[in-house]
Amino acid sequence: MSRISTDIAVIGGGVIGLAIALRLRADGREVVVIEPNEPGSGASYGNAGTIADYAVIPVGTPAVLRNLPSLLLNARSPLSIRASALPTLFPWLARFAYESLPHRFRENTRRIAELVSDASAAWEEFAAEIGASDLLSAKGCLYLYETPKAFKAAATDIDLRRFHGVGQELLSADEVHRLEPRLPPFEGGGLFFPGALNLSDPGEAMHRLTATVRWAGVQFVKASAQTIAREANGIRIIAGPFDIRAQTAIISAGAHSQRLAAQIDDPVSLDTERGYHIEFDMTHPPIERPVCPTALGFYLCPMRGRLRVAGLVELGGLGVPANQRLLAALVENSRRVFPDLGEPSRTWLGFRPSMPNSVPVIRPSRGGRDVILAFGHGHIGLTLAPRTARLVSAILDA
Ligand SMILES: Cc1cc2nc3c(=O)[nH]c(=O)nc-3n(C[C@H](O)[C@H](O)[C@H](O)COP(=O)(O)OP(=O)(O)OC[C@H]3O[C@@H](n4cnc5c(N)ncnc54)[C@H](O)[C@@H]3O)c2cc1C
Numbered sequence: 460m461s462r463i464s465t466d467i468a469v470i471g472g473g474v475i476g477l478a479i480a481l482r483l484r485a486d487g488r489e490v491v492v493i494e495p496n497e498p499g500s501g502a503s504y505g506n507a508g509t510i511a512d513y514a515v516i517p518v519g520t521p522a523v524l525r526n527l528p529s530l531l532l533n534a535r536s537p538l539s540i541r542a543s544a545l546p547t548l549f550p551w552l553a554r555f556a557y558e559s560l561p562h563r564f565r566e567n568t569r570r571i572a573e574l575v576s577d578a579s580a581a582w583e584e585f586a587a588e589i590g591a592s593d594l595l596s597a598k599g600c601l602y603l604y605e606t607p608k609a610f611k612a613a614a615t616d617i618d619l620r621r622f623h624g625v626g627q628e629l630l631s632a633d634e635v636h637r638l639e640p641r642l643p644p645f646e647g648g649g650l651f652f653p654g655a656l657n658l659s660d661p662g663e664a665m666h667r668l669t670a671t672v673r674w675a676g677v678q679f680v681k682a683s684a685q686t687i688a689r690e691a692n693g694i695r696i697i698a699g700p701f702d703i704r705a706q707t708a709i710i711s712a713g714a715h716s717q718r719l720a721a722q723i724d725d726p727v728s729l730d731t732e733r734g735y736h737i738e739f740d741m742t743h744p745p746i747e748r749p750v751c752p753t754a755l756g757f758y759l760c761p762m763r764g765r766l767r768v769a770g771l772v773e774l775g776g777l778g779v780p781a782n783q784r785l786l787a788a789l790v791e792n793s794r795r796v797f798p799d800l801g802e803p804s805r806t807w808l809g810f811r812p813s814m815p816n817s818v819p820v821i822r823p824s825r826g827g828r829d830v831i832l833a834f835g836h837g838h839i840g841l842t843l844a845p846r847t848a849r850l851v852s853a854i855l856d857a
Pocket of ligand 1: 713
């Protein structure tokens with residue numbers, strides 16, 4: 460076995476682990492990142508690229524709870540569940556139902572709002588640090604409503620965002636048309652979030668982040684962490700042929716973090732919301748900014764050389780292959796917005812690391828601050844990466 464000793468071992472090199480590694484290295488610490496795959500190639504690669512300073516509403520809301528059976532069972536719903544996964548998912552679903560009750564929903568919203576409040580400013584600084592400012596666009600983000608009734612149904616969310624100080628502008632159908640003239644009419648109008656940013660190429664942003672982390676002097680260990688344990692003189696991690704000893708370990712393995720946290724006696728209710736994307740190669744995407752037709756459950760995202768359509772939520776665990784029916788529905792529904800899209804150039808399945816309350820876990824482990832948990836960012840991990848890194852740094856400094 461090759462033995463490695465370090466001050467900090469970061470387990471998982473997605474956007475969260477990489478941002479943490481960069482921050483802790485800037486704090487003057489010795490850092491090793493343990494990652495079996497190309498860094499940044501998990502959920503952090505395939506997302507919608509939005510820096511969503513407005514995304515304060517958790518997935519579990521009283522309305523979602525009321526409609527859960529029809530949402531899960533309706534074949535056209537953007538939320539679906541694999542029947543085979545039901546027994547394993549049951550504890551997570553039960554917790555999700557509890558977290559969707561009005562008092563929990565309000566508290567979860569408050570906590571998420573606090574986390575995302577400075578996301579755009581934090582990302583502008585972060586993008587400059589990793590040489591990715593050219594990939595960051597500041598044209599806001601747009602929600603679309605097919606009917607006035609659908610817009611009206613969003614009133615509670617709109618009020619709640621206003622309460623939490625989120626910048627949002629209510630647009631008529633004509634105003635939506637002026638902003639994005641190539642969209643078909645959306646009679647219910649739209650909601651514009653002017654403070655949101657978006658990445659024109661999340662994969663390229665991850666390459667540049669990884670290069671910056673390497674350049675800063677962080678060592679990468681290409682292996683999967685199998686075990687983590689507390690020993691007399693620190694934390695011991697076995698990762699393939701590597702025996703790694705660290706003063707502090709950070710668990711940031713995204714949707715794969717639960718098993719590692721359980722090994723240090725800190726069980727967490729983490730599961731995955733599987734998400735999909737399809738891409739249509741084109742020189743000039745037909746929209747200027749990420750656009751979400753809310754009833755369809757995905758974002759249409761203008762990216763470099765392509766239009767990416769990313770979203771959906773499938774509860775079904777980490778083990779089963781992509782659901783071809785959902786991918787076909789994604790293609791069909793994309794063509795409801797832009798009928799001339801043709802066949803997608805590629806498809807992708809990824810695993811959001813999801814807590815039942817949509818609030819990420821960023822804290823010392825129950826056994827002590829020699830292990831720090833940083834996962835469970837669900838739909839907003841890209842948005843929250845710089846903030847998470849700062850929080851982890853503060854935990855270590857405390
Ligand atoms: C369709 C879709 C759209 C999305 N859109 C957005 C968006 O617009 N804005 C936004 O903010 N967020 C978005 N998200 C969410 C965001 O992508 C995730 O929250 C974020 O990427 C999570 O980052 P992570 O580093 O925790 O996980 P990941 O990127 O998945 O990284 C985890 C890493 O850990 C590694 N790993 C796993 N097990 C081990 C182990 N045992 N040892 C070592 N390493 C291990 C994996 O190989 C992986 O590289 C979206 C997600 C999806 C699926």
